Amino acid sequence: MQKAFLVDSDKCLGCNTCAMACKNQYHQDKGILWRQVREIGHEEYRTDQNNILPTLVWYAKPPKVEVPAERYYASIACNHCEEPACVAVCPVQAHTKDPETGICKHDQSLCIGCGGCVKACPFGASKFNEQLGKAEKCSMCWERQADGKLPACVQSCPVEAIQVVDIHDPKYANIGEKNPLGLDYAVEAPTKPSTRFIHSSMPNKVHRL
Amino acid sequence: MSYSKEKVEGILNDGLQRRSFLKGLVACGVLSVLPGGRLLANESLNTKIPYLGEKAYETFRNACPRNCYDTCSIKTFVKDGVMQFIEGATESTFTNGGCCVKGNSYVRRVYSPKRIKYPMMQVGGKGSGSWKRISWDEAIGHIGDKFLNMKKEDGHLLGAALTKYSGNFGITHYGVEGMFSSLGYTTRFGGTPCWPAGIDAQNFDTGNMWCNDPEEMKDSKYIILWGVNPASNSIHTMKYIYEAKRKGAKVIVIDPLFTETASKANEYFQVKAGSDGLLALAMAKIIIDNNLHDKKWLKKNSHGYKEFEKYLKTVSVKKASEVSGLSEKLIHEIALGFAKADPATIWIGYGIQRHTNGGSMVRAIDALVAVTGNVGKYAGGARYGHLHTWGFNYNAMTNPKPKGSIGYTASNAVMGDMHGADSAKKVKYSDRYLNINKTAEGILTATDPKIKLLWVACKNPMAQDFDRNKLIKAFNSVDTVIVADQFFNETTRWADIVLPVTTQFEEYDVNVSYWHYWLSINQQAIKPLHEVKSDLEIASLLSVYMNKKEKGSCTFPQKYDSKKLTSKEFNKGIYEQFGIKSWKELENGPVKAKAVIPFADGKFGTPSGKFEFYSEQALEYGHTALPEYLETRKPYDKYRLTTLHSRFSLHSQFQNIDWMEDIHPEPFVYINPEDATYKRIKTGDMVSVFNKQGLLRVKAKITDNTPVGTFMMYEQWYNNSIYNVNELVDDTSSDMGLFKTGAPGVALQDTYVNIRKV
Ligand code: SF4
Ligand code: SF4
Ligand code: SF4
Ligand code: SF4
Numbered sequence: 001m002q003k004a005f006l007v008d009s010d011k012c013l014g015c016n017t018c019a020m021a022c023k024n025q026y027h028q029d030k031g032i033l034w035r036q037v038r039e040i041g042h043e044e045y046r047t048d049q050n051n052i053l054p055t056l057v058w059y060a061k062p063p064k065v066e067v068p069a070e071r072y073y074a075s076i077a078c079n080h081c082e083e084p085a086c087v088a089v090c091p092v093q094a095h096t097k098d099p100e101t102g103i104c105k106h107d108q109s110l111c112i113g114c115g116g117c118v119k120a121c122p123f124g125a126s127k128f129n130e131q132l133g134k135a136e137k138c139s140m141c142w143e144r145q146a147d148g149k150l151p152a153c154v155q156s157c158p159v160e161a162i163q164v165v166d167i168h169d170p171k172y173a174n175i176g177e178k179n180p181l182g183l184d185y186a187v188e189a190p191t192k193p194s195t196r197f198i199h200s201s202m203p204n205k206v207h208r209l
Numbered sequence: 210m211s212y213s214k215e216k217v218e219g220i221l222n223d224g225l226q227r228r229s230f231l232k233g234l235v236a237c238g239v240l241s242v243l244p245g246g247r248l249l250a251n252e253s254l255n256t257k258i259p260y261l262g263e264k265a266y267e268t269f270r271n272a273c274p275r276n277c278y279d280t281c282s283i284k285t286f287v288k289d290g291v292m293q294f295i296e297g298a299t300e301s302t303f304t305n306g307g308c309c310v311k312g313n314s315y316v317r318r319v320y321s322p323k324r325i326k327y328p329m330m331q332v333g334g335k336g337s338g339s340w341k342r343i344s345w346d347e348a349i350g351h352i353g354d355k356f357l358n359m360k361k362e363d364g365h366l367l368g369a370a371l372t373k374y375s376g377n378f379g380i381t382h383y384g385v386e387g388m389f390s391s392l393g394y395t396t397r398f399g400g401t402p403c404w405p406a407g408i409d410a411q412n413f414d415t416g417n418m419w420c421n422d423p424e425e426m427k428d429s430k431y432i433i434l435w436g437v438n439p440a441s442n443s444i445h446t447m448k449y450i451y452e453a454k455r456k457g458a459k460v461i462v463i464d465p466l467f468t469e470t471a472s473k474a475n476e477y478f479q480v481k482a483g484s485d486g487l488l489a490l491a492m493a494k495i496i497i498d499n500n501l502h503d504k505k506w507l508k509k510n511s512h513g514y515k516e517f518e519k520y521l522k523t524v525s526v527k528k529a530s531e532v533s534g535l536s537e538k539l540i541h542e543i544a545l546g547f548a549k550a551d552p553a554t555i556w557i558g559y560g561i562q563r564h565t566n567g568g569s570m571v572r573a574i575d576a577l578v579a580v581t582g583n584v585g586k587y588a589g590g591a592r593y594g595h596l597h598t599w600g601f602n603y604n605a606m607t608n609p610k611p612k613g614s615i616g617y618t619a620s621n622a623v624m625g626d627m628h629g630a631d632s633a634k635k636v637k638y639s640d641r642y643l644n645i646n647k648t649a650e651g652i653l654t655a656t657d658p659k660i661k662l663l664w665v666a667c668k669n670p671m672a673q674d675f676d677r678n679k680l681i682k683a684f685n686s687v688d689t690v691i692v693a694d695q696f697f698n699e700t701t702r703w704a705d706i707v708l709p710v711t712t713q714f715e716e717y718d719v720n721v722s723y724w725h726y727w728l729s730i731n732q733q734a735i736k737p738l739h740e741v742k743s744d745l746e747i748a749s750l751l752s753v754y755m756n757k758k759e760k761g762s763c764t765f766p767q768k769y770d771s772k773k774l775t776s777k778e779f780n781k782g783i784y785e786q787f788g789i790k791s792w793k794e795l796e797n798g799p800v801k802a803k804a805v806i807p808f809a810d811g812k813f814g815t816p817s818g819k820f821e822f823y824s825e826q827a828l829e830y831g832h833t834a835l836p837e838y839l840e841t842r843k844p845y846d847k848y849r850l851t852t853l854h855s856r857f858s859l860h861s862q863f864q865n866i867d868w869m870e871d872i873h874p875e876p877f878v879y880i881n882p883e884d885a886t887y888k889r890i891k892t893g894d895m896v897s898v899f900n901k902q903g904l905l906r907v908k909a910k911i912t913d914n915t916p917v918g919t920f921m922m923y924e925q926w927y928n929n930s931i932y933n934v935n936e937l938v939d940d941t942s943s944d945m946g947l948f949k950t951g952a953p954g955v956a957l958q959d960t961y962v963n964i965r966k967v
Contacts, residue, residue, distance in 0.1 A: 013440040020313035071472035143260040156307035158444040205476040
């Protein structure tokens with residue numbers, strides 16, 4: 001099983017409910033968000049206002065279709081990669097990949113704050129908490145899932161723009177795209193990120209003044 | 210996660226008050242909840258908490274009492290007396306287990322280190338910033354004496370004024386008005402800043418303001434979202450719109466701005482602001498010319514249709530095309546598409562009525578929907594808002610005046626906000642009423658008596674009202690300004706006494722929406738923090754004090770029990786409407802009113818009992834009897850400025866929460882690329898936006914979401930900046946509002962500015 005987020009940008013309103021729902025559940029310190037809603041459009045993704053991405057070679061391809069700036073949203077947290085860099089790099093096994101669910105868990109009590117995972121993760125999913133001197137990231141709410149509940153972000157999304165699917169289940173094997181529009185890095189990422197995206201489309205007819 | 214000794218020490222050393230608070234927690238056996246206790250600590254010191262499994266928490270029912278369409282039903286998870294997190298109630302199909310970005314920040318709002326903790330007095334005078342902590346006894350004594358002295362000097366209390374609005378729409382919060390009523394006749398700021406023009410428009414047309422259940426929209430075949438942006442401001446309605454779309458309905462957005470909602474529609478039509486009325490009339494004309502109007506419905510249910518039809522002969526589609534910027538072909542397309550779909554509906558946003566011709570535009574859209582016979586139909590209707598589920602007792606506000614109270618004998622008593630539009634619920638006042646949208650002027654010009662005491666509750670006028678400089682002058686002219694709030698803000702800055710009030714999690718209340726049809730109980734989930742008290746408890750304390758000093762001077766109940774007060778708001782009508790026997794049932798989850806389709810029985814509250822195209826009442830109030838086209842305000846500067854509600858705040862609320870700052874850190878003025886090129890402005894540049902009212906410095910963002918010639922700025926107060934868009938808005942009135950709310954609204958969208966790079 002490889003649990004994964006299916007992010008439907010065609011539905012996503014950019015409301016940021018998911019990002020705050022995560023904060024509501026775990027109370028991350030000021031300045032830290034485990035899930036972020038990125039506004040993409042035109043060339044804006046290059047400037048990366050949200051700073052979710054460290055500068056990396058493989059993310060700067062121009063978007064294929066033009067969606068007006070700030071009207072195309074992608075909600076992104078940890079990708080719970082199939083070959084996670086964070087797990088590979090951690091010297092103390094603070095990051096582990098759950099063999100059953102494929103969720104990449106992080107145990108902060110083990111973390112020695114070397115910052116390796118933060119640098120290694122191509123997506124900036126692993127955040128460095130300066131005050132604690134430790135790393136942290138999205139856990140796919142495995143405790144909630146184990147309790148029979150949806151992840152906080154998924155449950156609170158008003159339009160089901162994020163779901164949790166199993167990309168190893170044949171039913172979902174071909175679901176969505178591997179690359180979020182404007183962030184084509186994901187396709188080539190060696191970590192094999194599990195997140196799948198449905199791209200945003202424009203209204204059929206747009207009349208502008 | 211580890212809780213090292215140093216860290217705990219760190220928290221404990223973070224200020225003496227915090228320490229004593231934590232000691233308090235320890236004293237009530239909450240030591241084990243250090244993670245919860247940590248919520249109160251330093252903004253950036255491991256505040257993380259784990260999820261412990263549903264069984265680890267005690268749960269409570271709450272509701273979001275903010276001025277928002279969605280009025281979410283909330284489930285609150287509490288451990289050892291400390292709120293841990295919240296969720297949307299799954300019982301409400303509308304809320305559907307979610308909240309919005311603001312609702313999800315509630316825990317932080319409650320435990321914000323910046324909350325006002327004790328009553329405070331600004332000893333150095335208003336604006337001095339020199340505060341002294343005082344006890345509740347001192348605060349209430351000071352205020353009570355003020356009232357009593359005023360009565361002694363003037364013989365009445367008309368020098369005491371209350372300004373309260375939508376900071377908390379919980380029913381028991383009308384107890385603030387109740388407190389003032391129980392003192393005698395006083396001065397009130399009446400009317401509503403928000404939606405009066407539309408309320409009047411709908412009341413002229415239908416004798417009510419009543420809209421279909423938004424959940425029905427899933428079965429609409431043609432949805433026009435006109436000047437409304439639910440993707441930002443009513444996110445839970447979007448799922449119904451998506452469902453309709455999925456089932457093949459056409460979703461159209463008509464808006465001057467390419468909003469979040471516009472990007473999700475089938476078709477988006479950008480129009481010039483203020484042209485919507487003419488556009489609707491042109492569409493009605495096309496529909497009638499094509500013989501697609503619902504003759505049967507019109508004959509049976511409408512009044513003045515003939516006159517309307519005759520008036521439409523003078524409406525030119527060509528002119529509508531010129532004024533709106535839509536081609537004649539497109540206007541035909543939308544009109545015919547709307548007329549042919551069954552059922553079809555239009556959601557009229559509150560943006561449309563914020564023009565000097567706003568009310569007339571809402572009337573024109575009402576008329577368009579009526580012409581197609583979509584009024585009184587399942588999944589149809591002209592949707593604006595409703596107060597159909599607001600039939601509570603308003604027990605907290607129905608106190609008799611103390612014996613011998615002397616007041617104003619005003620002939621046209623004004624009701625003010627929410628139930629001003631509810632014809633079923635009329636309360637007669639003889640207080641002195643001043644226009645809530647001209648607060649500064651009201652205070653400065655009121656004579657005989659002058660305003661000597663001003664009480665501000667559920668409101669942040671310095672951030673939300675207009676002409677701030679004048680407002681500061683006005684506040685300074687009042688002897689005693691009392692502000693009851695949860696946070697220090699721009700208004701408390703100009704107060705003499707600040708009273709810390711509860712959040713909804715610290716008191717009982719009951720909540721309904723002006724949009725959907727759900728009813729939620731709000732249980733007290735935690736003990737009030739620090740020394741905060743609810744608005745009602747403050748009223749009780751005042752009553753105790755005043756009666757001790759002068760028997761019979763205040764009729765507000767002296768015993769305070771928020772649960773009991775809440776239960777007193779229920780009545781047979783509410784129980785029947787919601788299909789429950791007792792309010793206790795609401796502890797199991799929110800319930801929905803039995804479905805009723807507005808006006809399905811063909812009964813309208815108008816003088817003719819029908820839908821009125823021709824309204825004598827409108828004529829009486831100085832408007833045209835028919836929903837005629839009126840030009841909007843003439844530009845007085847180079848660019849139009851539209852001021853919108855942001856999804857990150859509710860007026861000035863929420864943007865001050867540090868969690869929100871992580872998501873939405875700074876304000877911008879949004880400028881079209883063409884205008885930006887002309888002014889040589891790039892994204893990120895600092896610019897001055899200015900006009901005859903004032904000047905604002907703000908960063909620019911270049912986006913073609915705004916049309917050429919129009920800038921966009923979100924309203925609100927930002928915690929770390931002095932940004933306030935209302936510095937640029939004058940208080941020019943919209944056309945309607947006098948009929949139902951007593952005062953016209955403000956034509957916010959008819960603001961003009963210029964810009965310069967700095
Ligand atoms: S909550 Fe859903 S709709 Fe809102 S930003 Fe997140 S994914 Fe998008
Ligand atoms: S996204 Fe980054 S943090 Fe998440 S599993 Fe992949 S490499 Fe690790
Ligand atoms: S920061 Fe912590 S989790 Fe990340 S690699 Fe270093 S020790 Fe491992
Ligand atoms: S799955 Fe849970 S931890 Fe991850 S972003 Fe969503 S709410 Fe946060």
